Amino acid sequence: MNDTVNADDRDNSLDTLLNQHFAGKVVRKDLTKLIKEGANVPVYVLEYLLGMYCASDDEETIQAGLKNVKRILADNYVRPDEAGKVKSKIRESGSYKVIDKVTVMLNERRDVYEAILSNLGVKGVEISDRTVKDYEKLLAGGIWCIITLKYYFEEGQAGSPFQVTELKPIQMPNMDMDVLFEGRKAFDAEQWLDVLLRSIGMEPMHFTERAKWHLLARMIPFVENNYNVCELGPRGTGKNHIYKEVSPNSILISGGQTTVANLFYNLGRQSIGLVGLWDVVAFDEVAGISFKDKDGIQIMKDFMASGSFARGRDSIVASASMVFVGNINQSVDTLVKSSHLLTPFPDVMIDTAFLTDSMPTFPAGKFPKCGRSFLLISMV
Numbered sequence: 001m002n003d004t005v006n007a008d009d010r011d012n013s014l015d016t017l018l019n020q021h022f023a024g025k026v027v028r029k030d031l032t033k034l035i036k037e038g039a040n041v042p043v044y045v046l047e048y049l050l051g052m053y054c055a056s057d058d059e060e061t062i063q064a065g066l067k068n069v070k071r072i073l074a075d076n077y078v079r080p081d082e083a084g085k086v087k088s089k090i091r092e093s094g095s096y097k098v099i100d101k102v103t104v105m106l107n108e109r110r111d112v113y114e115a116i117l118s119n120l121g122v123k124g125v126e127i128s129d130r131t132v133k134d135y136e137k138l139l140a141g142g143i144w145c146i147i148t149l150k151y152y153f154e155e156g157q158a159g160s161p162f163q164v165t166e167l168k169p170i171q172m173p174n175m176d177m178d179v180l181f182e183g184r185k186a187f188d189a190e191q192w193l194d195v196l197l198r199s200i201g202m203e204p205m206h207f208t209e210r211a212k213w214h215l216l217a218r219m220i221p222f223v224e225n226n227y228n229v230c231e232l233g234p235r236g237t238g239k240n241h242i243y244k245e246v247s248p249n250s251i252l253i254s255g256g257q258t259t260v261a262n263l264f265y266n267l268g269r270q271s272i273g274l275v276g277l278w279d280v281v282a283f284d285e286v287a288g289i290s291f292k293d294k295d296g297i298q299i300m301k302d303f304m305a306s307g308s309f310a311r312g313r314d315s316i317v318a319s320a321s322m323v324f325v326g327n328i329n330q331s332v333d334t335l336v337k338s339s340h341l342l343t344p345f346p347d348v349m350i351d352t353a354f355l356t357d358s359m360p361t362f363p364a365g366k367f368p369k370c371g372r373s374f375l376l377i378s379m380v
Contacts, residue, residue, distance in 0.1 A: 014191060019057055021183040027051045028062065029201050035070055041077065041099070043201070043245040045144045048170050049073075073099070076146060078119040086120060090162065095150045099170065103142030104132055115164055117147070124160040125149070131167050143248065145169050200246050218242055221280045221321030222249065226307040230286070230324040232344060239325045243282035250280035260293040264303065264318075265311040275303065275320040286326035286344050297348050 018026045027050045032043055035050075049072065053065030077099040078086050090096040101118040104127055113132050115125040127138075137143045148166035184192060193212055194204040202215055219242070221227045231239055244252040251274060263281070264273045274281050283289055291297060300322075303309045308317045326344035342350055 014194060015057065017186055017191065018195065021186045023055070025051055026055055028054065029198065031062070031066060032201075034066065035073065040079075041073070041144070042248070044248055045170055072146075078117075080119045080121070083119060083121045087122070090149050091151045095148060095165065097146055097148050099144065099146055101142050102127075102138060102145045102147060102164075102167065104138040106139075110158060112159070114159065116142075118142070122160060122162050125162045125164055126159050127164040127167070131164070135167070135169055137169075143169050200242050221323055222247060224321065225319035226304070227321045228304050228323070229321070230326070230342075232326045232328050235327045235329075240282065240284050243280060243323055243325070247280070249278060250282060251278045252282045252284055254284050255288050257288065257290050257292075258296075260291060260296050260299055260311075263296075264299055264309055265316055267312055272316065272318065275318040275322075276316075278320055280321050280323060282323035282325060284325050286324045286346075286349075289324070289346055289349065 027047045029047075031050055031054060032046045035046055036043070046069070049069045050065070053068045054062045056062055056065070076097050086096070086098060090098075098117070098120060100120050103116045103118070104113050105116070106112075107114050107124075113127050113129060114123070115127045115138070116123040117125065132138055135143065146168045147164055150163050150165050151161055152163060153161040187195060193216065196219070197204045197207070197212060197215055200215075200219070204212055207215070218229070218231065221229050233239055240252055243250045253274075260273075261267070262273050264275060265271070266273060291300075299309050299311075303318070304322060307319065308315055310316070324345075328344060
C-alpha cells in the first residue's frame with residue numbers, strides 16, 4: 001500500500017514539475033490513442049497538435065482541445081484514398097487547407113522551389129523562397145504541415161496548377177535547446193530518466209531500474225552520430241515502434257530490401273541517400289536485409305566502421321546511425337548453446353568485419369559494446 005502511495009506521489013510530482021517548467025509543451029500520451037485510429041498520421045504529429053490545444057492539467061481544457069484536434073484532422077487530413085476528392089475540392093473552391101507531408105526540392109532549370117505532397121499525390125507545386133528559408137527541414141526529408149493550397153490553371157504553364165499560399169508546420173521544425181537545458185535543471189537524474197521514458201510513451205513506474213536503462217539505450221542512436229545498434233527479441237514486442245512513430249528524424253525500412261542508390265548515394269541524380277537525410281535508419285526484420293547491388297553489404301560495412309563511404313570518385317561523409325531489429329524464437333541460453341544469437345541475420349552479414357566475435361558469448365545480463373556499436377537483447 002505504501003509503495004503504491006509513494007509511486008503515485010512521485011508520479012504527481014513529476015507531472016507538476018513538467019507543467020511548471022515546460023508549460024505549453026506537455027502532452028498526455030494516453031490522448032494519442034483516442035485520436036490515432038482513423039488518421040494514419042505519425043504519433044509525433046498528433047502529439048504536436050495535442051501540445052497546441054491540450055497542454056494543460058485542466059480536464060475541461062483538455063476535452064475542448066481534444067475536440068479541436070479531432071475536427072482539424074477530420075476536415076483537413078488527406079487520406080491517400082481520398083486524394084482525388086480533395087484535389088477536386090481545391091479546384092472547385094479555389095483555395096483549401098490540407099494536412100500532408102511536404103518535401104521540397106529546387107528545380108534548377110526553372111530556378112524555383114517545388115513541393116511534393118505525399119498523401120495528395122501532387123508534385124511540382126511552387127512554394128516561396130521565404131517559406132523554404134524559414135523551414136529548411138522541408139529540403140531534408142520533409143515535414144508534416146497544414147498547407148493552404150490554391151488552384152490556378154492556364155494553358156502551357158510550366159509547373160503544377162496547385163500553389164502553396166500558406167504553410168504552418170505541425171511537427172517541431174526546430175528545437176530551442178536553451179529552453180530545454182534551463183528546464184532540465186529542475187529535475188534530478190532519476191526524474192529526468194523517467195521523463196525521457198515518458199517521451200517515448202513508456203510509463204517508468206512499471207519498470208525496474210535495469211529495464212529503464214535498457215529502454216534508454218535504444219535511444220542512443222538518436223543523439224549520437226554513427227552509433228549502430230542491433231536489437232533482438234521475441235515477436236510482437238514493439239521493438240520497431242520508437243524508430244517509426246516517435247521521432248520525425250528516423251526512418252524504418254520495412255522488409256529490409258533496399259538499394260545502394262536509395263540508402264547511400266544515387267550516382268545518376270548526384271544525390272545522397274537515406275543516411276544523409278535521417279538521423280537514424282532502422283531495418284525491420286534483419287533476416288530480410290538484402291541489396292539489389294552486389295557491393296551493398298560492403299558499402300554498409302565501410303559506413304558503419306567510419307561514417308563514410310566511396311561512390312564514384314568521391315568519399316562521402318554522413319552521420320546517420322543504423323539500427324537492426326530482429327526476432328528470436330528461443331531463449332538466449334538455448335540459442336547460445338545450439339547456435340549463436342545472431343542467427344536472425346542473413347549469412348552475408350555474419351562475419352567478423354560486420355559483427356564482433358564477442359557478441360554471441362557475452363555473460364548473462366551484460367551488453368557487449370565494441371567501438372560505436374551495441375547489441376540489445378529484449379526478452380520482454
